Amino acid sequence: MANNHLSLMPVEDLTRDRIQETLDSLENGVDKMRELARVVKEDREAILNSLGSLLNSPILKDTKGAEREEIELRLDHLVKRCLGVEIEVQIIRNQSQQLAMERYLNSCLTEPKGPTDEGFQATLLECAADDQKEIRKKLQILLDKMEAMSGILSSFDPKLA
Numbered sequence: 001m002a003n004n005h006l007s008l009m010p011v012e013d014l015t016r017d018r019i020q021e022t023l024d025s026l027e028n029g030v031d032k033m034r035e036l037a038r039v040v041k042e043d044r045e046a047i048l049n050s051l052g053s054l055l056n057s058p059i060l061k062d063t064k065g066a067e068r069e070e071i072e073l074r075l076d077h078l079v080k081r082c083l084g085v086e087i088e089v090q091i092i093r094n095q096s097q098q099l100a101m102e103r104y105l106n107s108c109l110t111e112p113k114g115p116t117d118e119g120f121q122a123t124l125l126e127c128a129a130d131d132q133k134e135i136r137k138k139l140q141i142l143l144d145k146m147e148a149m150s151g152i153l154s155s156f157d158p159k160l161a
Contacts, residue, residue: 034089041087051079052148108139 014022054060055075063071093101103117107124124132 037087037089040085041089044082044085044087047082048079049148051075051082108135 055072060068060071099115100117103115104120106112106114107116107118107121124135127135
């Protein structure tokens with residue numbers, strides 16, 4: 001992992017001309033930090049999925065005695081260490097952006113749970129029936145992945161589900 005620390009001149013040494021340059025540099029630093037956090041989040045999810053797969057693998061189920069206990073202890077240890085890494089990158093939205101996001105998400109559901117984006121929904125309905133089925137299938141896969149991740153987490157610690 002890169003160790004790129006942002007070096008800036010002290011605030012008291014800034015001139016009016018350098019403020020915009022400093023803000024640009026800080027903005028680049030924030031963008032890099034958010035991207036790195038996204039990558040770490042994806043790595044964490046991939047590792048937890050792999051650990052869950054190992055826990056539920058037929059090979060582990062066929063393993064007996066002390067060897068199985070040792071593997072399960074190691075799996076548990078790795079899961080706890082992985083869960084100890086919490087990364088959250090929030091998307092900052094104003095009120096109208098938040099409402100638009102909620103309408104969009106509701107438009108994707110077979111049975112909306114609130115207001116929908118009629119334009120998006122109309123566009124979706126204009127698609128071929130097979131395209132609509134494909135979109136629903138992809139959305140279902142995403143929901144299934146989210147549920148699976150919840151199941152994997154609960155197999156290690158029920159409070160995490």
